[in-house]
Amino acid sequence: MTLAPDQARTSTMARVNPVAKLAATMVLTVPLVLTLDVVSAGAALFVELLLMxxxxxxxxxxxxxxxLVWALAPLTGVTIALYGRTSGQVYVEWLAVRVSDGSLELALATTLRVLAIALPSVVLFASVDPTDLADGLxxxxxxPARFVLGALAGLRMVGLFLDDWRALELxxxxxxxxDRGRLRRFLGMAFALLVLSIRRGAKLATAMEARGFGAPGPRTWARISRFGGRExxxxxxxxxxxAVAVAAALAAGTWNFILGPG
Known part of the structure; x- marks a missing residue:
């Protein structure tokens, strides 16, 4: 890939409607959530990496x-390997820790599934503008427009909260x-930021009501959110x-419907 630093925001994927990215992520995630096996997760991850x-x-x-996803996914697998369902040969047994063939297989499947679900979510939403997402929703x-716009306004305030935290610290x-008492300082700053955020939220709500954001009836939009062929x-x-993940698991006989009996 030879994209310039700003081309990620102007590429074809960046121009796709954010709700389509959300829908594609949901469609991809549902089958991976319903099963826990190495083949389905591995097949999905392999195809995703080819399309990256x-x-x-x-x-x-x-x-x-x-x-961060690459770093945390193996940690999830380690937990399953140590405390997962025991089956087959047991390699390590100490107190509540049991490492066996079954737990190692579940650990690998869990790691691959986390990667297969998290990676496309992070990549697809890397270029999403919150305003475009709110328009699409x-x-x-x-x-409901009132709920969506309120959530958008709150999201826009996150950067201000970070600036407020640094200003309070300075x-x-x-x-x-x-100079001392880190815990006491942190609690004091957190309380001060909470009070400041409540006051700012009240002012923001009043300003939005004054501008008609809560008015009944259909509202107009500054930008039309379009859904077409790319989406x-x-x-x-x-x-x-x-479909590839499900077909691979069924063909290999590893499909493990986690909501089924037993």
Whole structure:
């Protein structure tokens, strides 16, 4: 991939409606949640990695955004390996820890499933603008506009909260009240930020009501959220990956319906 730093935001994938990305993720995730086996998760992950070059991210940006997923997925597998269902030969047994063939297989399946579910979610939403997502949820999925716009306004405040936290920390250091007692300082700053966020939320709600965000009846939109061929194609890709995973598991005889009896 040779995309320029800003091309991830202007690539074809970035222009796909965010609700289509959400729908594709859901279509892909459902079959992987219903089963826990190595073949289905491995097949889905393999196809996803083959398609990653068309996601609109440079490989460097891909690793920066997904390194936490790669780091935490094996930790999930380790937990399953130590405390998962015991079957087959037991290799290690100490107190509640039992490492066996069954637990190791479940650990590998869990690790692959976490990667197969989390990686496309992170990559697809890397270039999503919150305003575009809110427009799509209200105009296409017909969710209540008041709820969607309120959530969007709250999301926009996250950056301000971070700035407020840094400002509180610098102010306390300047007054000499942040030199010791880390726990006490943290609790004090958290309470101050809570009070500040409540006040800001009340002012924001009043301002939005004054501008007609809570008015009854149909509302107009500054930007029209469109859903066309690119969006359906992305959902079809997600459904195709899910179908490949299910077919591979059924063909190998490893399908393990976790909601079934036993």
């Amino acid at each position: 070059p068309w996601a609109g991210l440079r490989w460097g940006e891909f690793w920066r955004r997904t390194w 209200s105009q296409i999925w017909r969710l 102010a306390r250091r300047a007054r000499g009240v942040a 359906w194609a992305l959902i079809a890709v997600g459904a195709g990956i899910a």
